[in-house]
Amino acid sequence: MALLTAGVLEPSGQGWLQVGEFGLAFLLSAAIGLEREIRQKAAGLRTYTTVGVGAALFTLVSKYGFSDVLHAGTIALDPSRVAAQIVSGVGFIGAGVIFVHRGSVQGLTTAATIWLAAAVGAAAAAGLPLLAILATAAYFVAAYAVRPLVHRLPAMRSLALTFRIAYEQRPGLLQELLEQCERGGFTVAGLQMVRAGGTGDVAEVLVSTVGRGDPGVLTARFADVAGVVACSRNYEDE
Structure with missing residues (x-):
């Protein structure tokens, strides 16, 4: 055979x-x-x-x-x-x-x-x-x-990212987060409060963004905001 x-x-x-x-x-x-x-x-x-x-x-x-x-x-x-x-x-x-x-x-x-x-x-x-x-x-x-x-290479498409941010509650902090998002080349698509708190307490919020900026740079911008305790994103290039 x-x-x-x-x-x-x-x-x-x-x-x-x-x-x-x-x-x-x-x-x-x-x-x-x-x-x-x-x-x-x-x-x-x-x-x-x-x-x-x-x-x-x-x-x-x-x-x-x-x-x-x-x-x-x-x-x-x-x-x-x-x-x-x-x-x-x-x-x-x-x-x-x-x-x-x-x-x-x-x-x-x-x-x-x-x-x-x-x-x-x-x-x-x-x-x-x-x-x-x-x-x-x-x-x-x-x-x-x-x-x-x-x-x-420059980003050629928009990325949909969601950031989980823990922060010490204080007046004006959320507004600063939104401003950092825009400076980083992203637009805020939605906010979802995970854990609320009074002044000085730790709260958590989910920030949904869309844009063509660098996710790592935006993460660093969020982390640099006074009062932010932790910041992580759910998007990861595989």
């Missing part, structure tokens, strides 16, 4: 070649997962490694798993039939990590990276190690070379 090639593959399709392909899928998907784990994202090492090796296993099963029922001229199977379903299956996983919070879509990068890990695993198992390694390298280039470059 075609699966028997110079003793490299066993009749069952379980040989050192398949072990190497599976191992490469494991290493590359684990590398992506480790990077996401270090950056403390929603999905980490275990998720990406599992997706990568799962895609690799499905690909190997699709290529070799039915060799015992193949008969020339009688039974012919498309080796891509199972692998093609990986894309659809991973789509459901990706959809589960995407959500919208106060007009801001979050989880897109996580979903896309899970999709990439599956593609890397499938490529490694399909006998395309160079493409699998290049795809992994491209991810790291995008994460560590392109991403900082993008942050240096």
Whole structure:
């Protein structure tokens, strides 16, 4: 049979070649997962490694798993039939990590990276190690070379951010926060009091903003207002 090639593959399709392909899928998907784990994202090492090796296993099963029922001229199977379903299956996983919070879509990068890990695993198992390694390298280039470059460019779109600000209640403080927001290049879209307090007491407010300024600069502006105890934002580039 075609699966028997110079003793490299066993009749069952379980040989050192398949072990190497599976191992490469494991290493590359684990590398992506480790990077996401270090950056403390929603999905980490275990998720990406599992997706990568799962895609690799499905690909190997699709290529070799039915060799015992193949008969020339009688039974012919498309080796891509199972692998093609990986894309659809991973789509459901990706959809589960995407959500919208106060007009801001979050989880897109996580979903896309899970999709990439599956593609890397499938490529490694399909006998395309160079493409699998290049795809992994491209991810790291995008994460560590392109991403900082993008942050240096002028903002081309408006960001919807929500800040949680704890402050010591005093007259005029909220007005100062609104002024700092405008100076930072954002417009206040809404205010929601989380915890009120009397003069001198600590209160908390959610400030929803829209604009094209630098979120880090605006966070610093809020923190510099006299009386502000803590300031955090719910938006984070993935």
